[in-house]
Amino acid sequence: MSESGAFLQSARDRFGVLNLSYWFLGASPELPDRMTWLSTYDESYMAIYMRDYTPLKDKAFQICFQRLLPLDWDEVRSTEQSVQDIHDVAEQYGVGRHGISIPIRDPGVGDAMFSINFECEDRHWLEVRQQLVNNIHLFAHYYHLRMKGVIAARPVTAEFDLSPREREVLRWAADGKTAWETAQLIGVSERAIRLYTENAMNKLRAKTKTQAVAIAMKNAILH
CATH class of the missing domain: 3.30.450.80 (Transcription factor LuxR-like, autoinducer-binding domain)
Structure with missing residues (x-):
């Protein structure tokens, strides 16, 4: 992609x-x-x-x-x-x-x-x-x-269709980073990080960020 x-x-x-x-x-x-x-x-x-x-x-x-x-x-x-x-x-x-x-x-x-x-x-x-x-x-x-x-040609897990940025934000969340820390690491605003997180949660049908990370890891979305 x-x-x-x-x-x-x-x-x-x-x-x-x-x-x-x-x-x-x-x-x-x-x-x-x-x-x-x-x-x-x-x-x-x-x-x-x-x-x-x-x-x-x-x-x-x-x-x-x-x-x-x-x-x-x-x-x-x-x-x-x-x-x-x-x-x-x-x-x-x-x-x-x-x-x-x-x-x-x-x-x-x-x-x-x-x-x-x-x-x-x-x-x-x-x-x-x-x-x-x-x-x-x-x-x-x-x-x-x-x-x-x-x-x-996309694998089955691609049905969630997370964008590269949404995946990146979840990877940092999986490492325990806060929204502010993630914003500093990838060079965007904290507001943007929260938007990416919300979108990822919606696509994964997760109620919390922690649940979104768990679903993503279970489905091998985070590499």
Whole structure:
């Protein structure tokens, strides 16, 4: 997964966009722990999104998969308050105002969504949007084909889908480190550590951090 994430970052730089994001929802989007999300967004924003929203609560996903053509974020931001709320939070973490989400339907495998994020003045967006769709639409489908093989090759324990940072935080917790100590060790805020911990607990269906560590160790998630 780390290699796929690095590939996404290099593609972002090559296309000259602000962020790229890939969601794979699998054949059963009702199961949050089956979701896969790779993006170039700020990790703190990703942690907040997974804690407060997820695709199950994000209307943009429902609208996107009701169509075949790419979805302009402006189309849903003005009609759905919940989407507006998500964008307000995202912009606080460096996510640009404008974006496009491309639905990818793969019968028998699942749904995927590839998003392009860009920052420009509103008056230039229509022109920029068309260029982005032309340049990145084919790449989005190529990336999905690449990711299908990676996801299929994951071991059974990967069904919990903990991010590398969530695993790292649990490893330090297993060593007896507090949230403050872990924050100092890996160079992020204590608030971010608590968000990673909460997300890991939710994915592992644990009621406490100690229980999350125990479940992770039992399932050989922490190496």
